[in-house]
Amino acid sequence: MDSSNWVVQKFGGTSVGKFPRDIVEHIIKFYTNDQNNNVAVVCSARSSYTKSEGTTTRLLKCCDLASQEEEFMHLIEEVRQDHVSNAEANIENPALQTRLISDSNKELDLVVKYLEASKVLGEVSPRTMDLVMACGEKLSCLFIASLCNDRGCKAQYVDLSHIVPSDFTTNNLDTSFYAFLVQAFKEKLQPVVQARERIVPVITGFFGLLPMGLLNGVGRGYTDLCAALIAVALNSEELQVWKEVDGIFTADPRKVPQARLLSSVTPEEAAELTYYGSEVIHPFTMEQVIRAKIPIRIKNVQNPRGDGTIIYPDNVAKKGESTPPHPPETLTASFFEKRRRGATAITAKSDIVVLNIHSNKKTLSHGFLAQIFTILDKYKLVVDLICTSEVHVSMALPIPDSASHKALRQAVEKLQILGSVDITKKMAIVSLIGKQMKQYIGIAGTMFTTLAEENINIEMISQGANEINISAVIEETDAIKALQSIHAKLLDESAPEKYFEHAVDERLEQIKRLEL
Numbered sequence: 403m404d405s406s407n408w409v410v411q412k413f414g415g416t417s418v419g420k421f422p423r424d425i426v427e428h429i430i431k432f433y434t435n436d437q438n439n440n441v442a443v444v445c446s447a448r449s450s451y452t453k454s455e456g457t458t459t460r461l462l463k464c465c466d467l468a469s470q471e472e473e474f475m476h477l478i479e480e481v482r483q484d485h486v487s488n489a490e491a492n493i494e495n496p497a498l499q500t501r502l503i504s505d506s507n508k509e510l511d512l513v514v515k516y517l518e519a520s521k522v523l524g525e526v527s528p529r530t531m532d533l534v535m536a537c538g539e540k541l542s543c544l545f546i547a548s549l550c551n552d553r554g555c556k557a558q559y560v561d562l563s564h565i566v567p568s569d570f571t572t573n574n575l576d577t578s579f580y581a582f583l584v585q586a587f588k589e590k591l592q593p594v595v596q597a598r599e600r601i602v603p604v605i606t607g608f609f610g611l612l613p614m615g616l617l618n619g620v621g622r623g624y625t626d627l628c629a630a631l632i633a634v635a636l637n638s639e640e641l642q643v644w645k646e647v648d649g650i651f652t653a654d655p656r657k658v659p660q661a662r663l664l665s666s667v668t669p670e671e672a673a674e675l676t677y678y679g680s681e682v683i684h685p686f687t688m689e690q691v692i693r694a695k696i697p698i699r700i701k702n703v704q705n706p707r708g709d710g711t712i713i714y715p716d717n718v719a720k721k722g723e724s725t726p727p728h729p730p731e732t733l734t735a736s737f738f739e740k741r742r743r744g745a746t747a748i749t750a751k752s753d754i755v756v757l758n759i760h761s762n763k764k765t766l767s768h769g770f771l772a773q774i775f776t777i778l779d780k781y782k783l784v785v786d787l788i789c790t791s792e793v794h795v796s797m798a799l800p801i802p803d804s805a806s807h808k809a810l811r812q813a814v815e816k817l818q819i820l821g822s823v824d825i826t827k828k829m830a831i832v833s834l835i836g837k838q839m840k841q842y843i844g845i846a847g848t849m850f851t852t853l854a855e856e857n858i859n860i861e862m863i864s865q866g867a868n869e870i871n872i873s874a875v876i877e878e879t880d881a882i883k884a885l886q887s888i889h890a891k892l893l894d895e896s897a898p899e900k901y902f903e904h905a906v907d908e909r910l911e912q913i914k915r916l917e918l
């Protein structure tokens with residue numbers, strides 16, 4: 403088999419749940435047969451409807467119940483039933499179907515053993531949680547590999563859940579750890595790469611067991627990172643992340659119907675969009691592939707022939723070239739957006755709490771911030787935005803679940819020693835993202851004027867340190883109105899030019915001045 407020409411395709415949990423036949427018939431088979439690519443597939447755990455009701459969520463709930471010494475078997479049976487009926491509905495060959503059901507049952511029986519032991523102890527260690535969570539990706543990949551074989555596309559299930567040796571110790575997911583993983587993946591995939599006939603490896607997006615636990619180290623969405631590392635290991639031409647949207651839009655198309663599909667975004671923009679509420683791609687993914695000069699393409703399972711959105715730096719050459727004189731060959735001609743007016747996209751993040759701390763001046767100002775961050779760190783609270791003066795600090799914190807609510811309550815008790823503390827709940831961060839914004843004057847002005855015109859009160863303002871993000875904290879109930887109105891003025895193709903009369907391309911102006 404030719405060892406080059408690899409394409410890595412990552413499928414999310416809801417896509418595996420809703421469109422497995424399309425994935426095999428119109429995507430995997432199309433790229434292997436019609437496009438003559440070597441395809442490697444990475445899957446997340448199956449969700450039949452939404453991620454919050456999917457297999458990973460159910461397995462994590464089992465861990466939660468076991469740690470409280472409570473019964474969890476009803477959830478395991480739900481997962482079992484879901485996968486058995488899915489196998490019966492999709493796998494036609496009786497031998498393949500029987501084998502898949504038996505393999506799936508074995509994996510679930512193993513999970514029950516881990517959970518029973520944890521229930522006795524009343525504690526689930528990060529390692530046990532990883533062992534339980536890994537089952538989701540195992541079941542999903544056993545299924546997709548079986549479906550490929552059922553439909554005449556030779557595939558092999560590849561389990562990465564024990565790729566990290568049990569004596570491996572690290573508390574850092576640093577470059578050397580990623581390099582170790584890439585090497586381990588290369589060795590694991592060697593038999594498939596060197597096989598005489600073409601075989602599609604169907605690889606578990608779970609790669610563990612990590613010393614600190616995959617959930618602690620990487621968080622939900624870890625299969626994107628796994629796919630990126632596989633793409634590097636195979637030196638692939640492209641990493642394709644298949645979703646249920648045509649690509650990355652100027653705003654969430656569910657919230658802003660006028661949102662436009664973007665043909666390209668930079669890795670920094672994709673990361674900011676994900677951090678600030680648009681679940682586009684796990685932010686850890688980009689660095690690995692971009693360093694290896696591999697473009698990422700976001701594509702739609704329901705519209706497989708669409709171009710999707712390319713994530714690639716606008717100033718980096720493609721593989722094998724030293725300069726970036728033109729769009730890399732694998733990218734479409736429309737790679738570079740023609741009409742960029744500064745901003746690329748807008749996003750909103752809900753479940754934000756604003757925390758204000760006013761110093762009682764019993765501490766020197768230089769110790770004030772250090773103490774605040776020590777307390778927040780102790781309770782593992784993340785700060786999305788921060789504005790400070792010498793004695794006053796305002797912070798926007800994502801508080802999405804009951805665990806973070808509890809942590810916030812405990813942190814506030816400690817913070818009160820430093821000064822007066824107040825919190826405002828049910829807020830949202832609205833962020834305008836764009837790599838080219840920094841060279842325009844007037845974009846922030848238009849954004850804030852628009853909010854004022856819509857009668858939306860701004861609680862906090864922040865311009866990200868990387869200058870590609872302008873954010874405002876507003877009430878959660880105003881978020882959609884804010885997205886739509888700012889989009890209409892700064893991102894709609896049909897927006898009247900008058901909205902841009904204050905947005906001056908500063909770099910262009912400087913050049914003009916030099917020429918005079």
Ligand SMILES: Nc1ncnc2c1ncn2[C@@H]1O[C@H](COP(=O)(O)OP(=O)(O)O)[C@@H](O)[C@H]1O
Pocket residue numbers: 413414415416417453644645646647649650651652653654655656675679680681682747
């Ligand atoms: N700017 C954006 N561009 C595209 N999708 C966005 C954006 N912001 C939010 N989204 C939402 O992100 C979701 C991602 O697609 P989905 O296929 O559900 O992801 P996954 O495969 O990771 O579960 C979509 O439902 C879409 O509405």
Ligand SMILES: N[C@@H](CC(=O)OP(=O)(O)O)C(=O)O
Pocket residue numbers: 413414415416446447453456458459538607621622623624625626
């Ligand atoms: N199954 C895991 C990992 C993952 O990456 O999911 P998805 O690709 O559906 O975001 C989760 O739900 O977190």
